[in-house]
Amino acid sequence: MNFKFASFIITPLLLSQIATAHVSFIDAKPMTEGKPFKATFAIPHGCEGTPTTKVTIKIPEGVIGIKPMSKSGWTLSTETIQYAKTYQQYGKDVTQGVSSITWEGSLPDQYYDEFTITGYFADNANNSEALYFPVIQNCEVGEYLWTDTSGHQHHGHDSKELNAPSLKVAK
Numbered sequence: 820m821n822f823k824f825a826s827f828i829i830t831p832l833l834l835s836q837i838a839t840a841h842v843s844f845i846d847a848k849p850m851t852e853g854k855p856f857k858a859t860f861a862i863p864h865g866c867e868g869t870p871t872t873k874v875t876i877k878i879p880e881g882v883i884g885i886k887p888m889s890k891s892g893w894t895l896s897t898e899t900i901q902y903a904k905t906y907q908q909y910g911k912d913v914t915q916g917v918s919s920i921t922w923e924g925s926l927p928d929q930y931y932d933e934f935t936i937t938g939y940f941a942d943n944a945n946n947s948e949a950l951y952f953p954v955i956q957n958c959e960v961g962e963y964l965w966t967d968t969s970g971h972q973h974h975g976h977d978s979k980e981l982n983a984p985s986l987k988v989a990k
């Protein structure tokens with residue numbers, strides 16, 4: 820009887836741990852077209868028990884004026900592209916900006932860390948309900964590709980591509 824009761828309590832705990840074990844935005848507000856935003860994503864674990872050494876996030880089209888938050892102990896680099904079209908931000912033309920951000924450092928598997936970006940949601944060109952920000956996580960051994968933008972939910976870590984972090988779009 821006691822044993823049965825205990826297994827009832829343990830099951831939901833295990834499920835909630837699994838649900839938060841993926842790279843994703845935390846406490847994210849929906850993005851609004853024509854408004855600035857700030858978003859933070861979490862790296863909850865390394866790869867195969869080894870430390871995370873590099874985290875790269877890709878910025879989707881229509882999201883401009885991106886600035887990454889610098890992190891003590893991490894080296895920051897960005898790639899810039901010419902946008903596919905000219906966007907407006909605060910009444911000014913914007914034709915180029917950051918397309919990808921990389922933080923390099925070391926985060927042991929047993930620790931957790933957060934990475935923050937700010938920017939401006941200029942144009943919901945595809946009328947999307949959510950915008951995907953693919954993340955590549957490199958570790959001392961192995962890597963995870965958080966790059967699946969299909970919306971399919973992967974629960975384990977066995978697929979080649981796992982769910983890309985996403986932000987909902989306010990209607």
Ligand SMILES: [Cu+2]
Nearest residue numbers: 840841842976
């Ligand atoms: Cu995970």
